[in-house]
Amino acid sequence: MKGPLARLYLLELRRIWTVAAAFIPLGLMLLSALMFFTTGKFSKTYDVARFATSINISSVIPLASILFGVAMIAADVKDGWLRTLLIRPVSRQSYLIIKMAAVFTSVVFTMVIAGILPNVIVSLFFVKGEVVFDLGRVLAVHGVFLLQAALIISILALLSCWLPGVFNVVVLAFWYICASSISAYIQAFHAMDKWLTIMKDFLFPDGFSKSVDAINAGMGTPVADLAWGFGALAAVLALAFWSITKIQVDKGSE
Amino acid sequence: MEARPAAVQAENISKTYNPRSKNAVFALKEVGFKVEQGEIVGLIGPNGAGKSTLLRILLGFLNADGGGKVSILGDHPESLAARKQIGYQADSHFRSNTVSTRAFLELHALLAGNPAPKEEVDGILKHFNLTNAAGRKLSALSKGMRQKIELAVAFVGSPKVVFLDEPTASMDPPSVFELREYLTQQKAKGTTVFFSSHNLTEVENVCDRVLFILDGSLIAEHSLAGTPPGFLEESFRKHLVERKGS
Numbered sequence: 001m002k003g004p005l006a007r008l009y010l011l012e013l014r015r016i017w018t019v020a021a022a023f024i025p026l027g028l029m030l031l032s033a034l035m036f037f038t039t040g041k042f043s044k045t046y047d048v049a050r051f052a053t054s055i056n057i058s059s060v061i062p063l064a065s066i067l068f069g070v071a072m073i074a075a076d077v078k079d080g081w082l083r084t085l086l087i088r089p090v091s092r093q094s095y096l097i098i099k100m101a102a103v104f105t106s107v108v109f110t111m112v113i114a115g116i117l118p119n120v121i122v123s124l125f126f127v128k129g130e131v132v133f134d135l136g137r138v139l140a141v142h143g144v145f146l147l148q149a150a151l152i153i154s155i156l157a158l159l160s161c162w163l164p165g166v167f168n169v170v171v172l173a174f175w176y177i178c179a180s181s182i183s184a185y186i187q188a189f190h191a192m193d194k195w196l197t198i199m200k201d202f203l204f205p206d207g208f209s210k211s212v213d214a215i216n217a218g219m220g221t222p223v224a225d226l227a228w229g230f231g232a233l234a235a236v237l238a239l240a241f242w243s244i245t246k247i248q249v250d251k252g253s254e
Numbered sequence: 255m256e257a258r259p260a261a262v263q264a265e266n267i268s269k270t271y272n273p274r275s276k277n278a279v280f281a282l283k284e285v286g287f288k289v290e291q292g293e294i295v296g297l298i299g300p301n302g303a304g305k306s307t308l309l310r311i312l313l314g315f316l317n318a319d320g321g322g323k324v325s326i327l328g329d330h331p332e333s334l335a336a337r338k339q340i341g342y343q344a345d346s347h348f349r350s351n352t353v354s355t356r357a358f359l360e361l362h363a364l365l366a367g368n369p370a371p372k373e374e375v376d377g378i379l380k381h382f383n384l385t386n387a388a389g390r391k392l393s394a395l396s397k398g399m400r401q402k403i404e405l406a407v408a409f410v411g412s413p414k415v416v417f418l419d420e421p422t423a424s425m426d427p428p429s430v431f432e433l434r435e436y437l438t439q440q441k442a443k444g445t446t447v448f449f450s451s452h453n454l455t456e457v458e459n460v461c462d463r464v465l466f467i468l469d470g471s472l473i474a475e476h477s478l479a480g481t482p483p484g485f486l487e488e489s490f491r492k493h494l495v496e497r498k499g500s
Binding site: 003004007008011014015017018079080081083084085086087088089090091248249250 | 310313314315316317334337338340341342344348349350351352353357360361362364365366367404407411
């Protein structure tokens with residue numbers, strides 16, 4: 001890779017992949033291998049796509065995204081990297097794309113190491129019962145995982161434009177808890193109310209999670225759920241790209 | 255014939271930190287000045303006078319209060335056209351335990367538009383006596399070395415306008431002499447340099463003109479052509495005394 005932006009992307013990857021960062025995929029791999037192995041050992045039926053979903057959606061993707069992407073912009077403002085970079089003819093939008101691409105690559109790598117490899121190995125060698133391997137479904141759910149990762153990374157990018165460090169995760173967790181509570185309330189009491197349902201889908205954008213559930217349930221292409229997911233992704237990305245043009249690269253000092 | 259745009263032009267720049275708070279700090283008050291192309295202009299003033307704030311507003315890193323206007327070679331400082339012409343020595347001393355000095359400089363050269371930066375980076379490393387530090391990670395270097403690297407970065411890509419923020423603050427005397435020589439060479443090439451400093455001797459030795467800033471206001475401006483040694487120190491004292499008196 002030779003161009004300036006390609007070099008910047010490689011440098012961003014190098015900045016992410018410190019020695020300590022290598023423990024993230026390894027740690028998650030041990031965790032998921034243990035879960036896959038335990039499940040594979042005692043289940044009568046081992047559905048590769050379903051188990052991939054349970055591990056990736058609930059732990060690997062959110063954890064890897066948060067660990068690699070937390071404060072991705074705020075940290076660069078704080079340590080002066082953004083200042084030293086934006087003095088060059090690099091647009092803020094290009095910087096944001098490269099930053100998110102580097103985090104996304106790291107999350108995908110982690111997903112391969114921690115979410116795919118143990119699943120394949122366990123399904124090949126350690127399952128006593130029947131192995132269900134529907135290639136189309138496996139590829140489809142993994143495709144949606146990538147979109148889910150893109151969505152979480154975009155949310156983190158948006159938050160880190162405005163909030164410092166670990167506050168991103170706190171706000172994300174608070175948002176998730178509130179949205180889940182409101183979502184449960186709406187489902188329990190106002191399930192038929194169209195506008196409340198739409199609001200729920202945007203409170204915590206879960207279109208992609210619901211798409212994976214629909215694929216695993218054999219309901220065909222979940223067009224409506226995917227549309228919600230893409231809608232949320234587009235909205236969050238638009239906000240992130242607007243935010244990056246508004247933030248002050250330097251907070252100044254009195 | 256169309257007039258050449260000023261290298262740096264600032265009009266009516268004010269900056270208030272925490273404007274809605276009771277503890278609002280008026281960092282800059284209606285500052286305006288012009289730096290012509292090829293000039294070396296120093297910005298001096300005591301700590302907290304507003305030098306760094308002004309520099310950051312000039313570079314577009316910090317927003318001025320409404321009404322102010324900054325242009326670099328006729329363009330907005332955040333425009334890509336202006337960015338192609340600017341060099342900046344930050345005072346952030348960016349540390350990284352994964353990025354080496356050479357990788358850092360090569361990235362800047364590439365971003366500045368040099369597709370084959372090795373030769374340029376070798377020259378800069380040699381000029382700033384950083385060849386031995388080329389392979390070392392930025393976090394492994396001393397404060398003075400990192401400052402030299404930031405300084406080297408400012409001149410990567412042969413920018414037309416260079417901003418330096420306290421360039422000699424952590425430098426040893428030989429490095430200060432090297433910088434003086436380098437700035438003289440840059441001036442001969444027509445590079446405009448705008449720098450803030452506490453080091454009056456340095457400013458006097460290098461600059462064509464000097465701006466005094468005190469309590470956020472530009473209070474004086476002097477051409478240094480033909481002035482006797484020590485002129486700047488004397489003027490600085492005089493301005494401080496006048497200010498206290500008023």
